[in-house]
Amino acid sequence: MHHHAHHAPHDHAHDESMAEVLDLDAAMNRPYFESLLDRVAGQLEREPRSVVDIGAGTGTGTLALARRFPHAQLVALDRSAGMLDRLRKTAEHNGFGDRIRTVEADLDAGLPTVGAIDLAWAALSLHHIEDPDATLRQLAEAMAPGGTVVVTEMESQPRFLPDDIGIGTPGLEARCHEAAASRGWNRWPDWSDNLRRAGFEMVEMRRDELGADVDDTSRRYAHAVLSWMRTGLDNAVSDEDLDTLDRLVGDGPDSVLHRADLVVRGSRTVWIARAIKEENR
Template sequence: MHDHTHHHPPHGHRHDDSMADLLDLDAEIHRTYFEELLDRVAGGLTRRPGTVVDIGAGTGAGTLALARRFPDAQLVALDLSTDMLGRLRRAADHNGFADRVRTVEVDLDAGLPDVGSVDLAWAALSLHHIEDPDTLLRQLFEAMEPGGTVVVTEMESQPRFLPDDIGIGTPGLEARCHEAAASRGWNTYPDWSDNLHRAGFEVMEKRHDELGVEVDETARRYAHAMLSRTRSGLADVLATEDLDTLDRLVAHGPESVLHRTDLSVRGSRTVWIARAAKEDS
């Protein structure tokens, strides 16, 4: 069974609490961006969605954002991880959405489960983990109401936190980490426009968004968590000096990202918004 049905950060595929925490931190620091994205999506809908499907829901940050933005919709959250879905259900209950959120544990490589008639589908950082995305998109198209919308987002590059020269180790650490991850096929995905067209969707918009957030305690925790996973995930490919530098960055001393004054949080997303171009039955 493949770990393909929830989005996750680079360098590791474990279903563990640290990854879940990282997903939640990512959602927290980018909450304003995703709320603005949902507003843009909502502005292009032909009607209020009745059923919204979150493909690769993870810990449910996207599911909850969709529930807030579309208060009349029923949400179906799909993921492979029992632990992630349990965390999602607890969060939905805590936020008062338990009666509108249904979780389905599923390996999407085996196909789309019965989700009923879909008005809006959300695939955030998840579609590239599917072994046969064309089949999944065709199944999604068949489940779509005429004029239904699918939104796909991908991370264009790994988050960037540090300047080239951080005063310890050899300059260019972060670039070397990103190169090492790329050599292992991290986050490889195509331009989903062609796949969406083949499935029957009409791509209404494709856009590139640069993300930057204010450095606060949450952003520092996010950087610490990301670099910690980088350290563990690339331990067998990075030079000893770079591993030592990462150890100092994720420790709790003055050189740690928890305390550095040169820390920043930058990233990017590509977004595809497509519509099910089919006639009303």
């Protein structure tokens, strides 16, 4: 199996800094999520009434889904109470308080009963689950006939820097990504086979490139992502690289908040699959 159980401590501070990254990601990539949902809508057999966001985090997906499918009731599932608090506030603030329900649940203990699901969404979350096959099987059981599931993962970690940034040894970002990967960060398989085994038929798998303008939001995003990455890299890269990273996430002239050579690139892999109808199982 290629998935990993997330071994970083599951505590409040950890959730808070991840929540910050997720919120900035939502703000920056909103046009991408909108276009992705348009494509998903084009694959649906009917307007979804019941939508579930699995590992909803701060609600990037939930909010976009609520906007795109105005007749849907939505359930946002997560094991983190802190994430769900944040999600509920955002939902209310955006006028979706009555359509979005949060459910605090650990999927490792099983998918809670939420009623027949027309559309399930699992963004950057499936690889965190200990037994994703079990979760997908439970999901297949919970789907309305012909319902659709969308899984997304981050193809690579977002990239912000050219190879040579004028400080430290060139290739810093690539080395950091490699070190994080070897510690199990963001490891996931091609979910197509898992989806099929669980009782879905694949509709589409695609890889999307994400780019964003360098503005205040994307600078804060770069800062949050690199700070987050920095916390996991002690003893994984050289002291020189850690030093350089510290300067990048500091507030001096080398900081990603100020530097002129910043770029923002990311990518997502997306799987769209359909629940096989009862009579065809």
